[in-house]
Amino acid sequence: MSNTTTTMSEKNIQQVSAKQKVVKAIVLIGLYAFLGIMALIVLFPFYWMIISSLKTLDEYRMSVPTFWPQKIMFSNYAEAFTAASLGRLFVNTLYVGVVSTLLSLVITVLSAFAFARLEFKGRDTMFGLLLATMMIPGELFTITNYETVTKLGWMNTFTVLIVPFLVSVFYIYLLKQNFMQIPNELYLAAKVDGTSDIKYLWKVMIPLALPTLISITILKMMGAWNSYIWPRLVANDEAHRMITNGLRNAFTATSGDVNYPVQMAAVAIVSAPLFLVFIFLRKYIMAGVSRSGIKG
Amino acid sequence: MKVVLQNLTKVFPSRNKKSNEEVVAVSDFNFEIPDGKLIGLLGPSGCGKSTTLYMISGLQKPTSGKIFFGDDDVTELSTENRGIGLVFQNYALYPHMTVKQNILFPLQNLKGADRPSKEEMLERAYHAAKLVQIDELMDRKPSELSGGQQQRVAIARALVKMPRVLLLDEPLSNLDARLRLQTREEIRRIQKETGITTVFVTHDQEEAMSISDIIVVMKLGVVQQIGAPQEVYDSPQNLFVAKFLGTPPINVFNGSVKGGKVYIGEDAVLEVTNVPDQEVMIGIRPEGFNLDAEGPLKCKLANVEVMGRDVSIVSTHEASANPDIRSIINADNKVDTSSEIVRYSIKPHKLFLFNKETEERIYFEVK
Amino acid sequence: MVDNKQQWKAWLYLSPAIVLLLVFTLWPIINTVRMAFLENYKSLEAAGGATFEFGIGNFLKVIQYKRFLTCLKNTVLLCVLTVPLSTILALLIAVALNSIKPLQRFLQTIFFLPYVTNSIAIGMVFAAMFNIVGAFYGTEQEIIVTAGIINNVIQFFGGEPINWINYGSTYAANITVMTIYIVWNALPFKILVLLGGLQSINKQYYDAAKVDGTSRKRIFTRITVPLLSPMIAYVVITGFIGGFKEYTSIVGIFGEKMGPADDAYRLNTMVGFIYDALSQNNQGRASAAALILFGIILVVTMINGWVSKKRVHF
Numbered sequence: 001m002s003n004t005t006t007t008m009s010e011k012n013i014q015q016v017s018a019k020q021k022v023v024k025a026i027v028l029i030g031l032y033a034f035l036g037i038m039a040l041i042v043l044f045p046f047y048w049m050i051i052s053s054l055k056t057l058d059e060y061r062m063s064v065p066t067f068w069p070q071k072i073m074f075s076n077y078a079e080a081f082t083a084a085s086l087g088r089l090f091v092n093t094l095y096v097g098v099v100s101t102l103l104s105l106v107i108t109v110l111s112a113f114a115f116a117r118l119e120f121k122g123r124d125t126m127f128g129l130l131l132a133t134m135m136i137p138g139e140l141f142t143i144t145n146y147e148t149v150t151k152l153g154w155m156n157t158f159t160v161l162i163v164p165f166l167v168s169v170f171y172i173y174l175l176k177q178n179f180m181q182i183p184n185e186l187y188l189a190a191k192v193d194g195t196s197d198i199k200y201l202w203k204v205m206i207p208l209a210l211p212t213l214i215s216i217t218i219l220k221m222m223g224a225w226n227s228y229i230w231p232r233l234v235a236n237d238e239a240h241r242m243i244t245n246g247l248r249n250a251f252t253a254t255s256g257d258v259n260y261p262v263q264m265a266a267v268a269i270v271s272a273p274l275f276l277v278f279i280f281l282r283k284y285i286m287a288g289v290s291r292s293g294i295k296g
Numbered sequence: 297m298k299v300v301l302q303n304l305t306k307v308f309p310s311r312n313k314k315s316n317e318e319v320v321a322v323s324d325f326n327f328e329i330p331d332g333k334l335i336g337l338l339g340p341s342g343c344g345k346s347t348t349l350y351m352i353s354g355l356q357k358p359t360s361g362k363i364f365f366g367d368d369d370v371t372e373l374s375t376e377n378r379g380i381g382l383v384f385q386n387y388a389l390y391p392h393m394t395v396k397q398n399i400l401f402p403l404q405n406l407k408g409a410d411r412p413s414k415e416e417m418l419e420r421a422y423h424a425a426k427l428v429q430i431d432e433l434m435d436r437k438p439s440e441l442s443g444g445q446q447q448r449v450a451i452a453r454a455l456v457k458m459p460r461v462l463l464l465d466e467p468l469s470n471l472d473a474r475l476r477l478q479t480r481e482e483i484r485r486i487q488k489e490t491g492i493t494t495v496f497v498t499h500d501q502e503e504a505m506s507i508s509d510i511i512v513v514m515k516l517g518v519v520q521q522i523g524a525p526q527e528v529y530d531s532p533q534n535l536f537v538a539k540f541l542g543t544p545p546i547n548v549f550n551g552s553v554k555g556g557k558v559y560i561g562e563d564a565v566l567e568v569t570n571v572p573d574q575e576v577m578i579g580i581r582p583e584g585f586n587l588d589a590e591g592p593l594k595c596k597l598a599n600v601e602v603m604g605r606d607v608s609i610v611s612t613h614e615a616s617a618n619p620d621i622r623s624i625i626n627a628d629n630k631v632d633t634s635s636e637i638v639r640y641s642i643k644p645h646k647l648f649l650f651n652k653e654t655e656e657r658i659y660f661e662v663k
Numbered sequence: 664m665v666d667n668k669q670q671w672k673a674w675l676y677l678s679p680a681i682v683l684l685l686v687f688t689l690w691p692i693i694n695t696v697r698m699a700f701l702e703n704y705k706s707l708e709a710a711g712g713a714t715f716e717f718g719i720g721n722f723l724k725v726i727q728y729k730r731f732l733t734c735l736k737n738t739v740l741l742c743v744l745t746v747p748l749s750t751i752l753a754l755l756i757a758v759a760l761n762s763i764k765p766l767q768r769f770l771q772t773i774f775f776l777p778y779v780t781n782s783i784a785i786g787m788v789f790a791a792m793f794n795i796v797g798a799f800y801g802t803e804q805e806i807i808v809t810a811g812i813i814n815n816v817i818q819f820f821g822g823e824p825i826n827w828i829n830y831g832s833t834y835a836a837n838i839t840v841m842t843i844y845i846v847w848n849a850l851p852f853k854i855l856v857l858l859g860g861l862q863s864i865n866k867q868y869y870d871a872a873k874v875d876g877t878s879r880k881r882i883f884t885r886i887t888v889p890l891l892s893p894m895i896a897y898v899v900i901t902g903f904i905g906g907f908k909e910y911t912s913i914v915g916i917f918g919e920k921m922g923p924a925d926d927a928y929r930l931n932t933m934v935g936f937i938y939d940a941l942s943q944n945n946q947g948r949a950s951a952a953a954l955i956l957f958g959i960i961l962v963v964t965m966i967n968g969w970v971s972k973k974r975v976h977f
Contacts, residue, residue, distance in 0.1 A: 016373065016374075016377055017372040017373055017374065020374055027879070028763070031759045031762060031763055032763065032766075034755070034756075034759055035756065035759050035760065035763070035770055038752075038756055038774070039770055039773045039774065041847075042773060042774055042776065042777060042847065042850070043773060043776070045785060045788045045789060045792065045847070046776065046788075048788060048791070048792055048812060049785075049788045052791065065812055065815045106679075107679045107680050107683070108680075110676040110677070110679065110680070111676065111677050111679075111680040113676060114672075114673040114674075114676040114677045115677075118669045118672060118673040118676070119669055119673075120669060120670045120673035120674065121670065123673070130684070133684075133688055133692075135960075135961070135964070136692065136957060137904075137907075137908055137953070137956055137957055137960060138908075139908070139934055139937050139938075139953050139956060140691065140692065140695050140950075140953040140954070140956075140957055141687065141688060141691040141692070141695075142691075142937075142938075142941070143691070143695055143698070143937070143941055143946055143949045143950050143953060144690060144691035144694040144695050144698075145687055145691055146941060147694075147706050147946065148686065148687070148690070148691075150706075163683070163687075164683075164687045165687075166679075166683055167679075167680045167683045167684050167687070167688070172680070197672065222779065225781065226781045226782065226783075228782075228783055228911050228914070229910065229911065229934075229938065233938070233941070233942070244781055244783050244784070247781075247783060247784060247787075248783050248914065248918070248919070251787065252918055252919075258791075258794075260791050260794075263787060263791070264787075264788065264791065267784040267785070267787050267788055270781055270784045271780060271781060271784055271785070274779045274780060274781065275776075275779065277779070278775075278776070278779040282772060282775075285778075285779065286775060286855060289778065289852060289855060353874060354874075355870050355873065355874070374873075375873045375874050375876075376873060376874065376875065376876030376877075377876070380874060381874070382870075382871070382874045384867045384870070384871060386865075386867065388865065388867035388868050388870065388871040390868060390871075390885075390886060390889075390890075391890070392889040392890065392892075393889075401875060401877075401885075402875035402876070404881075405875050405876045405877045405878065405881065406876070407878075453871075453875075457875070
């Protein structure tokens with residue numbers, strides 16, 4: 001093989017590198033412009049929700065829309081809060097969320113520990129079966145579960161909102177994988193020292209798997225916050241209603257001549273806790289979500 | 297194509313935002329790589345050898361200094377216009393393409409008048425594959441190849457576009473010991489056959505010494521010595537180079553020069569002229585010892601290892617900078633293993649003196 | 664050798680999960696299949712002592728049911744529209760994000776925001792944005808009292824306002840709004856996964872391509888997309904599974920009547936059909952529909968797996 005590349009003159013080289021710089025700059029500007037526009041589109045509904053929620057109804061109805069409220073109406077929020085009795089809904093949802101998260105964590109940790117660290121007959125078969133159930137759409141369970149909870153007399157209780165969803169195969173899987181990364185020698189060493197399983201779990205495994213546990217907690221809480229279908233079926237009474245159902249029930253009309261500022265205020269109130277959680281715990285949410293593919 | 301590096305310097309901004317310390321990866325590198333030679337850039341990790349290679353490739357821009365290919369200043373030229381071939385440490389073969397597709401890939405990137413016809417591309421790909429002896433494997437995927445075969449594919453891919461300069465980043469580090477020996481001969485052969493100026497980076501001195509025309513020893517971004525391998529081995533310019541080259545490594549002693557005599561501890565091992573009295577570091581190559589019942593250097597015998605042709609004697613001396621001293625002598629010499637003491641005389645051209653502070657070589661003449 | 668003590672300890676730790684899974688997962692699977700294959704099964708009648716014959720009548724009824732076909736059509740249409748659109752858009756955004764340095768994390772956070780929302784709540788915001796109330800009841804006296812911002816923008820550029828979701832709106836307009844909302848909602852997860860995939864591609868492949876003078880377009884089509892193909896496959900399959908279960912986003916925009924005021928249930932989906940059957944206490948029909956949904960998801964997953972094997976590398 002010989003050198004076939006022609007030698008370039010000084011001028012040529014300068015031209016080539018100058019041209020490259022220009023192309024690079026144009027590409028970079030294009031990238032930022034594209035991302036900027038997309039970001040604005042993504043953000044716009046949030047912006048519109050907030051400014052609409054602060055407008056008077058008259059201002060909202062103006063045929064030429066304003067992009068900043070002329071008169072800021074915080075009273076919309078108070079009105080929304082009472083109109084949809086959001087207070088009650090908040091308490092209900094929070095109660096269901098906290099209780100189901102705590103119980104779910106205990107069950108998940110124990111199961112994941114058993115699958116990751118203990119040896120028992122049929123372990124792999126059983127884990128495989130569990131994973132297989134993840135394929136099945138939840139709607140298939142709902143039909144029978146509806147019947148079951150009716151028979152159990154759980155209709156319109158908090159129990160019905162908590163118990164059927166305590167076990168998540170996905171969370172067990174996630175935590176098991178995490179536990180398996182902890183070297184088995186640590187467990188054996190603890191056994192040699194006479195540490196009990198529970199103490200070992202509490203002192204070693206849980207601290208090491210904390211990020212995953214936090215991810216699970218957040219996703220579970222978000223799940224309670226966003227649940228809609230099941231609560232509507234089984235606990236749609238005043239005393240047990242969840243926030244999403246309450247919001248939907250209070251504002252049945254989505255189009256037409258609606259008092260949008262108050263409605264948007266209610267939507268903003270319901271969305272706020274999610275955003276707060278996101279702002280402070282973004283890392284955990286994104287880590288959990290990227291492995292799941294399921295919404296909240 | 298000769299490659300000229302002129303005052304080449306690369307400074308990385310500190311990774312830690314708070315401290316403003318910069319890392320000088322390469323400092324003021326000057327060298328003219330002659331056309332058609334195989335150059336080994338050698339040094340421990342972090343010495344700047346890879347950074348130098350990447351600056352020649354154009355993937356990294358120098359902070360200051362210039363790079364010339366022939367008479368062209370290519371410092372500002374981007375990688376793709378430099379006409380180089382680069383073999384990455386872990387080969388960077390595209391896992392989703394077959395060997396043939398991998399080798400063809402650089403050719404398919406060419407545009408306009410430079411773009412060969414389809415037949416010509418295939419012909420060149422097969423030519424390159426034959427050169428590295430992988431023409432039987434053209435339809436395999438990289439994951440179906442052994443490490444050595446992947447290495448060859450990577451070289452073929454770099455050669456197929458007929459680069460002006462071929463760059464290899466730690467080409468042998470991912471191969472097992474047997475393949476490493478074989479492949480380094482292969483690289484030597486390919487370089488000879490193509491005559492392309494080739495620069496490769498390695499931390500393995502044996503590898504560099506065995507195939508390079510010229511080696512460049514670097515430490516902490518600064519070039520220590522440049523020369524033919526044997527020349528550098530026989531005449532290291534400082535203690536670092538002396539220690540870095542050679543297996544087993546050179547034996548280092550704390551010593552002194554007094555009245556024209558070189559002392560290791562109490563033992564005057566050599567008489568020299570034109571060296572003023574001072575504390576020195578003394579380096580003696582393992583092959584620089586002669587078993588000599590009357591020899592001036594008295595060591596405690598620790599162990600004798602017979603290795604067929606040679607005998608390796610492990611001994612200790614209070615002035616030794618290392619825990620033990622290793623000498624290699626011809627197996628014809630009988631060692632009295634029952635004795636607790638072994639005495640040596642020293643071959644003068646295998647002994648080097650270094651300044652205690654600067655560790656620079658002190659040249660002397662034997663009296 | 665399996666330690667006996669470990670045996671019973673393991674079962675003890677697993678017992679809460681096992682009990683709950685038996686009751687709320689395993690039994691439902693068996694029971695749903697059972698109910699689906701009993702002609703006209705209704706729990707209320709079963710509780711009253713009625714018996715049902717074995718047969719595939721539920722399935723036949725479901726697939727002959729016109730409303731089911733509407734649901735199936737809506738579901739498939741939304742899947743076919745939203746999955747490719749959101750995947751391509753997410754891929755472009757992820758690649759763009761991956762090639763910038765300043766503001767990367769900030770923009771990444773913004774693009775993730777729609778994920779942490781309540782589909783019902785934000786659906787109401789979209790409904791407000793696409794709303795129009797004007798003279799479409801036909802009388803001259805009516806004035807525009809509320810207009811959605813989208814129509815305001817269309818009018819600003821001189822276009823005719825479109826009736827997106829209100830009384831008298833067209834099916835095409837409804838589907839357009841749903842597509843926009845679902846894509847908006849689906850982007851964050853896809854961007855997150857694809858960006859993660861991009862960032863785990865060994866940078867040396869790009870260096871190697873650069874050395875060889877590969878053009879941007881060629882790097883994208885010949886290196887980035889093939890190396891990202893496992894992630895793209897993952898995003899597409901989860902997108903299809905999610906798409907076949909579409910329901911709440913439609914409730915968010917159109918309310919529980921699943922359509923504009925004059926044509927309720929026009930936009931109903933498979934999941935909606937199942938719940939409707941359930942709330943009418945027709946468990947047999949609901950079960951059959953659920954099994955059909957499961958079958959479709961299974962087939963789509965298998966097709967995807969088969970295509971992936973051929974097209975996805977490694």
